[in-house]
Amino acid sequence: MMARHPLDTTLILLIGLAIATLIASRSxxxxxxxxxxxxxxxxxxxxxxxxxxxxxxxxxAIWRGLITAWVLAVxxxxxxxxxxxxxI
Numbered sequence: 001m002m003a004r005h006p007l008d009t010t011l012i013l014l015i016g017l018a019i020a021t022l023i024a025s026r027s028x029x030x031x032x033x034x035x036x037x038x039x040x041x042x043x044x045x046x047x048x049x050x051x052x053x054x055x056x057x058x059x060x061a062i063w064r065g066l067i068t069a070w071v072l073a074v075x076x077x078x079x080x081x082x083x084x085x086x087x088i
Contacts, residue, residue, distance in 0.1 A: 007053065010048055010053070014045055014048060017041050017044060017048075020041055021038055031086055032082070032086060036079060039075045039078055039082075040075070042075060043074075046074075046075075047067070047071050050067050051067070
């Protein structure tokens with residue numbers, strides 16, 4: 001049996017998360033809760049892409065932490081904008 005390349009596993013996980021995002025966007029009845037779920041899954045996908053496909057998994061921990069903080073900041077700002085839109 002052939003061993004799988006680590007990027008193949010990551011790609012399968014990303015496809016699964018994309019499908020989960022589509023399901024969550026249609027099935028969560030509360031708008032702001034659906035936004036949290038969708039943006040959380042998007043942040044998780046973004047982190048996996050940055051770490052695995054850009055090869056940042058092997059960099060020092062401080063850089064991985066900064067990249068994760070940046071992805072979370074972008075997702076948080078997107079969520080805040082969506083909540084502000086719901087309140088207006």
